[in-house]
Amino acid sequence: xxxxxxxxxxxxxxxxxxxxxxxxxxxxxxxxxxxxxxxxxxxxxxxxxxxxxxxxxxxxxxxxxxxxxxxxxxxxxxxxxxxxxxxxxxxxxxxxxxxxxxxxxxxxxxxxxxxxxxx
Numbered sequence: 001x002x003x004x005x006x007x008x009x010x011x012x013x014x015x016x017x018x019x020x021x022x023x024x025x026x027x028x029x030x031x032x033x034x035x036x037x038x039x040x041x042x043x044x045x046x047x048x049x050x051x052x053x054x055x056x057x058x059x060x061x062x063x064x065x066x067x068x069x070x071x072x073x074x075x076x077x078x079x080x081x082x083x084x085x086x087x088x089x090x091x092x093x094x095x096x097x098x099x100x101x102x103x104x105x106x107x108x109x110x111x112x113x114x115x116x117x118x119x
Contacts, residue, residue, distance in 0.1 A: 020065045021091070025050055025058045027098070030084070030091055033068065035116065038081040067091070093119075 008016040021027055028048050037043055043055055050058075059082060062068045067088035070080040096117055102109045 021067070023058070025054055026062060026067075027091075027095060029055070029058055029062065030067070030088060031095055033082060033084050033088065034092055034095065035113075038083060039073075040079070040082075062088070 008019045010016070021030070025048075028046065028050070029043060032043055032046055037046075040055065040059075043050065043059075044052065059068070059070070062082075063070060065087075066085055068082045068084055070082050073079055073081045096112075096119075099109075099112050099117065103111060
């Protein structure tokens with residue numbers, strides 16, 4: 001796989017951003033990482049019910065885009081913990097604003113914890 005930055009559709013910052021995290025799952029995984037999940041099995045427990053093949057693919061893409069790193073925590077079988085990079089953590093304000101928008105326009109959505117919503 002090449003560098004994701006070299007595979008963007010155009011120089012438009014919105015299109016570039018969507019090329020990296022504009023699918024159905026990447027921002028959900030980022031949310032989970034921001035709220036403390038780090039292991040594959042923990043991501044599978046989320047209410048959105050991501051499938052294992054999609055989760056593996058998105059984690060690989062996120063690592064390629066330098067949004068996350070993976071660190072082994074078990075050798076046999078090999079298992080990894082995933083951590084946000086600075087680039088990944090920089091998406092927190094975007095997720096916070098998306099949460100505010102959804103809470104305003106879809107009041108049935110759950111309210112994130114205060115620490116998540118703090119600037």
